[in-house]
Structure formats: structure tokens, C-alpha cells
Amino acid sequence: MRIKKLYACLANEPIVDGHTVVVWKEKVTDLHLLTRKNYEYLMERVNEIRSAMLKALGVKKVYLLYMDEAKQVHWHLVPRYNTKGVKNLMQKPEKIRDFSLDDKIRKCLSIKI
Numbered sequence: 001m002r003i004k005k006l007y008a009c010l011a012n013e014p015i016v017d018g019h020t021v022v023v024w025k026e027k028v029t030d031l032h033l034l035t036r037k038n039y040e041y042l043m044e045r046v047n048e049i050r051s052a053m054l055k056a057l058g059v060k061k062v063y064l065l066y067m068d069e070a071k072q073v074h075w076h077l078v079p080r081y082n083t084k085g086v087k088n089l090m091q092k093p094e095k096i097r098d099f100s101l102d103d104k105i106r107k108c109l110s111i112k113i
Contacts, residue, residue, distance in 0.1 A: 005041060008049050010102050013093035015078055018057045018101050022046050024073035031066060031073055046075050052108035053079055057101070063088065 005026070011019040024042060028034055034042065050062045061080040080088050 005038065006045055008045075010096055010099060011076065011093075012096055014096055015089060015091050015093050016081060017098075018053060018059075018079045018105070020049060020053060020077040020105070022049060022075045022077065028073045029071045030068050034073065042073070042075075046077070048110055049105070050077055051110070052105050053077060056105045056108040065089070 008022045011021050053062050059079045063078040065076040
């Protein structure tokens with residue numbers, strides 16, 4: 001999904017199926033450097049994508065992870081299936097092979113792209 005200021009896609013090496021990354025397009029090294037307006041825009045989109053993931057994947061929880069090691073503002077949205085808490089995040093990532101969840105999540109988005 002591409003919108004004016006960000007893009008979202010399935011993670012290249014997902015922790016679990018459906019692990020999605022939302023990336024701010026403009027080079028911004030840390031979340032606190034976004035203007036309030038841009039931060040609110042980003043978080044509204046993250047919430048819309050999270051809601052679509054809940055519906056499309058049939059899960060009750062999607063973890064939001066912000067890590068700034070890449071020095072680029074981005075969120076990881078990680079669905080919780082059967083493993084709760086930090087154990088869900090400790091699964092070994094593997095290279096993505098099946099992109100079918102992308103279409104499934106996209107169909108559940110309330111925003112048109």
C-alpha cells in the first residue's frame with residue numbers, strides 16, 4: 001500500500017505470517033522529529049492498517065513495535081496468533097515466500113488506495 005507520505009508492505013523476513021511494516025517515506029531518523037500533524041497522520045494510517053489486519057487475519061491482537069535502529073521512522077505490526085507476549089516476538093524470522101496475505105489485508109482497508 002502506498003499513500004502520499006508512507007508505504008506499507010509485508011515484512012521481508014516476517015516474525016509471523018502477516019507481519020507488516022509501515023514506513024515513513026521522507027527521511028526522518030526518529031519518531032520525535034515528526035511534526036505533530038505528520039505524527040497524527042502516520043498513527044491514523046497505522047491504526048487503519050492494524051484494523052484491517054485484525055479483520056483479515058482473524059486475530060484479536062496486533063502488536064505495534066517501533067524500533068529506530070534503521071534510522072528511518074517505521075512501525076512493525078505483528079499479529080498475535082497462539083503465542084502471547086514477548087514469546088511471539090522471539091520466533092525466528094524467515095524470508096517471505098507467500099504474499100497472498102497482502103491482498104487479503106488490502107481488501108479489509110477502510111481507506112481507498
